[in-house]
Amino acid sequence: MDHFFSRINAALQTYSNVHRGSGFHSQVSTRLYEHARKVVLEEMKLEGATHLVIFCTPRRAGMLADTLRAGTYRLLSDRDYGLRLGVSVLAVEKKALPRGKPFETGGGTTRLNGGDWVVWAGAPERFEAGTPAVMNVITFCAYLAELRTNDTFGKSLTKVNPLSPEQILYEDTTMANGGKALLQELRDSMIGRRMDVPVLQGRMPYVNFDHAASTPCLAPVRDTFLNALFLPENQRQEVVEEARKICSRILEAPLEAYDIHFFSNTTESVNVAAAHFTHDAGGDIVPVVLASLSEHSSNDLPWREMTGGEVLRIGIDAEGFLDLGQLEALLSAYNAEKLHGKKRIVLAALCGASNVTGAYNDLAGISRIVHRYGAGLLVDAAQMVAHRPVAMKTAGIDALVFSAHKVYAPFGAGVLAVRRGMLRSGGESRKAALASGEENTAGIAALGKALLLLERTGFDVIRQEEQKLTAKALNGLSEIPGVSVYGLRRPDAESFSAKGGVIPFSMKGLMAPKLAAELAARGGIGIRAGCFCAHILVKHLYGLSPRLERFQRFIVKTLPRLSLPGMARISFGITNTEAEVTHFLQVMAGIACRKKSGSLKGYRTQVQEAIRKRVEMVFGTGG
Numbered sequence: 001m002d003h004f005f006s007r008i009n010a011a012l013q014t015y016s017n018v019h020r021g022s023g024f025h026s027q028v029s030t031r032l033y034e035h036a037r038k039v040v041l042e043e044m045k046l047e048g049a050t051h052l053v054i055f056c057t058p059r060r061a062g063m064l065a066d067t068l069r070a071g072t073y074r075l076l077s078d079r080d081y082g083l084r085l086g087v088s089v090l091a092v093e094k095k096a097l098p099r100g101k102p103f104e105t106g107g108g109t110t111r112l113n114g115g116d117w118v119v120w121a122g123a124p125e126r127f128e129a130g131t132p133a134v135m136n137v138i139t140f141c142a143y144l145a146e147l148r149t150n151d152t153f154g155k156s157l158t159k160v161n162p163l164s165p166e167q168i169l170y171e172d173t174t175m176a177n178g179g180k181a182l183l184q185e186l187r188d189s190m191i192g193r194r195m196d197v198p199v200l201q202g203r204m205p206y207v208n209f210d211h212a213a214s215t216p217c218l219a220p221v222r223d224t225f226l227n228a229l230f231l232p233e234n235q236r237q238e239v240v241e242e243a244r245k246i247c248s249r250i251l252e253a254p255l256e257a258y259d260i261h262f263f264s265n266t267t268e269s270v271n272v273a274a275a276h277f278t279h280d281a282g283g284d285i286v287p288v289v290l291a292s293l294s295e296h297s298s299n300d301l302p303w304r305e306m307t308g309g310e311v312l313r314i315g316i317d318a319e320g321f322l323d324l325g326q327l328e329a330l331l332s333a334y335n336a337e338k339l340h341g342k343k344r345i346v347l348a349a350l351c352g353a354s355n356v357t358g359a360y361n362d363l364a365g366i367s368r369i370v371h372r373y374g375a376g377l378l379v380d381a382a383q384m385v386a387h388r389p390v391a392m393k394t395a396g397i398d399a400l401v402f403s404a405h406k407v408y409a410p411f412g413a414g415v416l417a418v419r420r421g422m423l424r425s426g427g428e429s430r431k432a433a434l435a436s437g438e439e440n441t442a443g444i445a446a447l448g449k450a451l452l453l454l455e456r457t458g459f460d461v462i463r464q465e466e467q468k469l470t471a472k473a474l475n476g477l478s479e480i481p482g483v484s485v486y487g488l489r490r491p492d493a494e495s496f497s498a499k500g501g502v503i504p505f506s507m508k509g510l511m512a513p514k515l516a517a518e519l520a521a522r523g524g525i526g527i528r529a530g531c532f533c534a535h536i537l538v539k540h541l542y543g544l545s546p547r548l549e550r551f552q553r554f555i556v557k558t559l560p561r562l563s564l565p566g567m568a569r570i571s572f573g574i575t576n577t578e579a580e581v582t583h584f585l586q587v588m589a590g591i592a593c594r595k596k597s598g599s600l601k602g603y604r605t606q607v608q609e610a611i612r613k614r615v616e617m618v619f620g621t622g623g
Contacts, residue, residue, distance in 0.1 A: 004153065005226055007142040010617040011135065012222060013192040015410055016526060017213035018134055019108070019125070022516035023526020024197040024206060024607065026213075028614050033134050035615050036141040037124075040089050043144050044074050051091045054124045055137050057264045059436030061088035063103045064127055072096035078140045079439070081147075083229070084236060085136040086264060086412060086440030097123050104129045105301035106267030107533040112556045113297065114549060115313065115536060119556050130267025130298055131214060131405055133412025136443060138618060139229075145619045165238040168227045169246070169448050172220035178456045183465065183574055186453065189219040190575045197524045198606035204524040207580045211406075212355050212383060212502050212571030213528050218408045221450045225411050228445035236441040243448030250451050251400065252391040253417045261416040262437040262444050266382045267298040269401040269416035270349075272433050273378060274302040276423040279346035287346045288312050288334060290375070292322055293540050294354040297533040299380040299401075303349055312345065313536075319495055320357030320487035322350065324365055331373035347376045352390070352400075353383040356534050356541070356569065357487030358470070358502030360388060367396030376422060382406050385451075386573065387466060387500055389459045398422055404443060408573075409450035411443035462574055466501035469572045469581050473503055476585035480592050482508035486541045486567065501572030504541070507592060512568045515591065521603055523587035530566035538566055 011032055016025035018033045037053035044051075051074075056064060061075060073096065076089040101120060102109050106129040112119045120126050146153050163171075177185050187193070193216065194205040208216060228239055244260045247253070253260065263269045279287055287309040291300055293316050303311050314330060315323050327348075334345045348370045353360045363379060370377045378399040381390055386407040392400055399422055404413040414437075424430070438444070454462070471491035477483050486504045488495060507515050516529035531538045539549060570584065615621065 001153075003150065004143065004146045007146065007618050008135075008139055008226070009191070009222070010614065011138045011142070012217045012410075013195060014614055015135060015192065015214070015216055016208070016210060017131060017405075020530050021210060021213065021526060021528055022513065023208070023210060023520050024524065024610070025192065025208065025526050026210065027607065028611050029134055031611050031615055032138050032618055033132065035619060036137050039141040039144055039619060040076060040091060044076060044091050046074065046091050050093060052094050052097065052124055054090045054092060054127045055132055056088045056090060056128070057086050057268065057436045058088045058439055059433050060104060060127075060129075060264075060268070061090055062432065064090055067098045067103060068092060068096055081140075081143060083140060083143060084439055084441045085133070085140055086436065086443065087133065087136050087140045102126045102129065104268070104271050105305060106130050106271060106298040107296060109301070110297060110535075112531075112553060113301070113535050114539075114553065117553065118301070119553060129271070130265040131403065133264055133440070133443070135410050136412040136440065142618055149620055162231050162235070163227050165231075165235055165242055168224055168239060168445055169242055169452070172223065172449075174220055174453070179458050179461055182453070182457045183461055186218055186457065187575050187577075191217045191219055191222060193575050198603060198610050199524045200521050200600070200603045207523065207525045207583060208575060209570040209572065209580075209584065210526045210528050211386075211573035211576075212532075212569065214405045214410055215386060215408045215573050216575060217410055218450060218453060220453060221409045221446050224449040225409075225442045225446040228442040231441060239441055239445045240438050243444045246448040246451055247415055247417065250390075250455055251417050252393045253400070254393060258392065258417050258419055261418070261434055262440070263414040263416060263433065264412050264437065264440070265405070265414040266380060266401045266403045267302075267414075268437075269414045270299050270380070271302045272430070273399060273401070273416055273418065273423065274306050276430055277306065277347065278422065278424045279376070284342060286310070286341070286343045288343050290314060290327075290330065290345050290348040290350075292316060292350050294320065294322070294351050294356065294359070294534065294537050295349070296351065296355055296380060296382070297535070298382075299349055299351060300536070310343075316359070319493070320354055320359035321495065321498070322361045322366065324362065324369065327366065328369050331369060331375065335373040335375065345373070345375050347378060349378045350380070351383065352379045352381040353387070353500050353502075354487075354534070354537070355383050355502065356504050356532050356537050356567075358500035358571075359487060360384070360498040360500055362498075363397060364395045371396060383500065383502070386454060387459070387462060392417060404447035404450065407447070407450045407454065409443070409446040411446045412440055413443040413447040415447070457574070465574065466572050467496070467499070469576055469578065470499060470501045470503065471496070472578060472581045473570065473584070476581070477503070477505060477588070480585070480588050482592055483588070484508070502569065503571070504567045504569045506567055510591070512566045515568050518591050519584070519587055521600070522590060523583060525584055525587060528569045528571070532566070532569060541567070
């Protein structure tokens, strides 16, 4: 059992979001995640030349299987091996994969999109909407690897002496601390923090500036996940219900008025909400969902699929904040003055904070306006919950979604908190969705634990620390020649208090992917580069003309392997320090003056060897 747990810990030490990151940790996680597909093929005795592995939740596996011909796929579930991670796997004949629009849309399912068009991603990404449950998949496949190499492993599971649900969720080694003392303790024990990684001139401690994509794992959260992994069946539901109570209290969503549902991520939560959303506007109307230019694909694409409805977008100001005057004007025109025929705005689906500009919207003010005109409010809080307090009842939020991998619990859980009556009740599809989400008992327990730790730390403490880092980074970037920052740029601006620790920027003469690669190679700094699944906003910030947007769309469809430039983005979390920001600014200054820093060939060899060793630690083979 200890060896199996060490495999999981090895993956957590380099955990990051996959596929689009340039930092060392993201490269490792991507390789581990993709190698897990090979492990599945070996388990099924299938060949990668003919079959493609797609990781799903039980619900998504059923939805995808319904689009496939019998005999063209094989299904594998973690449940077959006594686990409850919510992982189902389909190995599908490549020639049998459906083309065109996927059965579920959102983050990662597109290569590029505009206000009314989409260029879909290739397989398997097109069928793995949102951030995948990377650690759950790796855990499952590490379990398969352990079974193959350890004859006594299966028998050892019967000797596991689980803790009670209360012990799993509420007890840990940090209980004596709170506030800044707890923040420092969590920072010091963050899994993978300051781990040495390859750079051009040898090795250097890793700096994680990619928290808006995914957060690393807190040590007590890892322990909770492992303790919940092999709970007896009769205790699993107790853990889920206790985690539901934790979410209800911390989100201020009392269970007598709100339902708390668990899914795999924010994307799946929004898809379920869009599929089951009901409204009481009455009469023969055309429902309109009001979004903003700042929306992540997860809170945009699913609403485009709403039966008989359409999406209307509201603008943002130069600092990235929602225009409340335009919000009221649109609601008045559609719902009070009825200037658009039968069209009525029934819901505002808006981000609490942008994953690109870091702008936090005034949710209480938005709620008052939205409800004044008879519409509902759904908030994508994926970028909020780890950083600022959320009070659904006080702010008047009808529904809210977020992901555990954004709150230091990267184990494939997502939340939909929704006012009762807002979603259609009953129906087999909704029942299947709810049951599927609760399969991931260990991930739900980890989410509950992470929320408790953040609450004990205090959101005022977290906010103060992150704003200090943001101010330092903004001031420093403003002094580097050729660097442009987008959105709010000045810490002395009146609206800075509503600015989160997310900063998008570019450097003249250097495309964003190259800039991100330079930061990784020179400073061991992991950031993100691209469009951040917020294509409409990035194009807006760049001032892309309609003509150039059409040309970009043509290029992407003609050259599907081409990488789009996008922007660079740094994003802070509780693990970051002022010393790391200073280091980042020094490396940026070196890049700006085009200082050479070592041999790329030797560096790349180091990176590939380090990744190979990490894959071997987790799966027993270097891949």
